[in-house]
Amino acid sequence: xxxxxxxxxAPGLRERKKSATRAALSQAALRLAVEHGWEKVRVEDxxxxxxxxxxxxxxxxxxxxxxxxxxxxxxxxxIVEALRARxxxxxxxxxxxxxxxxxxxADGPDPSALQRIRLAMDHTQLAAAQLRFEAEAAATxxxxxxxxxxxxxxxxxxxRLAATLAITTSRLAFEHWVASASATPALEAVQQALDRxxxxx
Amino acid sequence: xxxxxxxxxAPGLRERKKSATRAALSQAALRLAVEHGWEKVRVEDxxxxxxxxxxxxxxxxxxxxxxxxxxxxxxxxxIVEALRARxxxxxxxxxxxxxxxxxxxADGPDPSALQRIRLAMDHTQLAAAQLRFEAEAAATxxxxxxxxxxxxxxxxxxxRLAATLAITTSRLAFEHWVASASATPALEAVQQALDRxxxxx
DNA sequence: CCGAAACTTGCGCGCCACGCAACAATGCGC
DNA sequence: GCGCATTGTTGCGTGGCGCGCAAGTTTCGG
Numbered sequence: 001x002x003x004x005x006x007x008x009x010a011p012g013l014r015e016r017k018k019s020a021t022r023a024a025l026s027q028a029a030l031r032l033a034v035e036h037g038w039e040k041v042r043v044e045d046x047x048x049x050x051x052x053x054x055x056x057x058x059x060x061x062x063x064x065x066x067x068x069x070x071x072x073x074x075x076x077x078x079i080v081e082a083l084r085a086r087x088x089x090x091x092x093x094x095x096x097x098x099x100x101x102x103x104x105x106a107d108g109p110d111p112s113a114l115q116r117i118r119l120a121m122d123h124t125q126l127a128a129a130q131l132r133f134e135a136e137a138a139a140t141x142x143x144x145x146x147x148x149x150x151x152x153x154x155x156x157x158x159x160r161l162a163a164t165l166a167i168t169t170s171r172l173a174f175e176h177w178v179a180s181a182s183a184t185p186a187l188e189a190v191q192q193a194l195d196r197x198x199x200x201x
Numbered sequence: 202x203x204x205x206x207x208x209x210x211a212p213g214l215r216e217r218k219k220s221a222t223r224a225a226l227s228q229a230a231l232r233l234a235v236e237h238g239w240e241k242v243r244v245e246d247x248x249x250x251x252x253x254x255x256x257x258x259x260x261x262x263x264x265x266x267x268x269x270x271x272x273x274x275x276x277x278x279x280i281v282e283a284l285r286a287r288x289x290x291x292x293x294x295x296x297x298x299x300x301x302x303x304x305x306x307a308d309g310p311d312p313s314a315l316q317r318i319r320l321a322m323d324h325t326q327l328a329a330a331q332l333r334f335e336a337e338a339a340a341t342x343x344x345x346x347x348x349x350x351x352x353x354x355x356x357x358x359x360x361r362l363a364a365t366l367a368i369t370t371s372r373l374a375f376e377h378w379v380a381s382a383s384a385t386p387a388l389e390a391v392q393q394a395l396d397r398x399x400x401x402x
Numbered sequence: 403c404c405g406a407a408a409c410t411t412g413c414g415c416g417c418c419a420c421g422c423a424a425c426a427a428t429g430c431g432c
Numbered sequence: 433g434c435g436c437a438t439t440g441t442t443g444c445g446t447g448g449c450g451c452g453c454a455a456g457t458t459t460c461g462g
Contacts, residue, residue, distance in 0.1 A: 017409090018409085054412095055413090059410075059411095
């Protein structure tokens with residue numbers, strides 16, 4: 001068996017299967033929701049579409065919402081990495097802006113992100129879960145901001161505040177871009193929105 | 202029967218009973234959750250504590266979360282009213298800040314708000330519902346901001362952005378104040394947080 | 403090749419949201 | 433006051449969800 005001698009110790013069959021079913025479930029959830037409407041899709045259907053038992057679905061995700069929003073968490077990590085990649089002396093909000101735009105670009109033209117946003121905009125349940133996910137993402141992003149700015153995430157409000165407002169602004173800009181079917185690219189809309197906001201340290 | 206000749210056409214027994222049970226359910230939900238822990242309280246228990254059938258609970262609220270967060274919506278309305286009461290030529294963010302602080306003061310020393318925040322900070326489900334409520338509140342607050350600034354809430358991102366960021370900042374400040382058991386009054390913490398944020402029109 | 407570890411699955415339980423129809427309370431015109 | 437229309441309450445039934453548990457199956461590592 002040929003395995004690249006990289007740092008990652010070669011994922012075994014087990015791991016590959018796991019992430020495969022995980023992805024299958026997530027994609028199936030999104031596809032079925034788009035096709036038939038969110039509330040008409042049962043967990044049972046998603047499991048069936050992914051070729052797995054209903055019980056197994058809940059081994060991977062605690063809810064339908066979590067399945068659809070699974071990639072959300074991944075994106076959050078990419079934002080943190082993108083922020084880490086920015087020069088240390090760059091002003092925080094600029095660094096945040098670049099980090100968001102970079103992670104956005106990395107997605108490439110991602111139609112599924114658009115579908116997910118549309119779904120969340122239409123269905124309260126999904127929207128609530130999405131907001132909750134973002135709050136968790138804000139916590140980890142806040143930790144990196146704290147590290148970067150040399151503040152204490154426990155004692156100072158600043159890191160979490162900056163993280164949360166950046167994430168929230170980004171989402172609102174994207175939602176607004178989707179809703180208004182603007183001719184300008186989404187990236188530009190997000191950038192303009194972030195430029196409008198300032199958080200003093 | 203003595204009724205004040207005010208604009209409100211004297212609420213009949215029906216309406217009074219309704220809002221009474223509504224309040225009873227909401228308060229019972231909060232009290233039981235504080236006493237026994239959120240996830241150990243069933244809808245059935247709340248209904249029983251309010252002296253009403255389980256089925257009736259769902260005539261008033263679609264979920265436990267909604268019951269506990271019922272007063273949240275009322276507070277949102279008071280914020281909008283407080284904003285409407287601010288002078289028209291006052292800069293928006295200043296007006297927002299005053300509106301938030303005023304509505305806060307109007308609560309007086311409200312221990313239930315504190316309890317609700319604590320609950321929401323500890324329990325994901327409740328937190329998600331709270332965020333969702335705030336998003337709705339942001340929509341109505343955004344409408345008032347749009348009116349005030351002469352912008353179009355549909356076409357411009359600004360109203361909703363300002364509304365959402367103000368609400369979010371306020372909540373984060375309050376949460377942080379709760380978590381850090383600060384000696385300074387909560388009002389001050391919220392004000393300082395709002396002062397740190399700027400949203401350009 | 404074999405035992406241990408990990409994953410899948412079926413079953414069962416408790417809970418929740420809600421439609422429906424019968425029943426009770428209230429409001430209102432007289 | 434009185435009776436009827438309106439509105440609220442309740443019990444029942446249904447469908448769905450989340451998850452603990454234990455048995456069966458697959459993968460792993462030596």
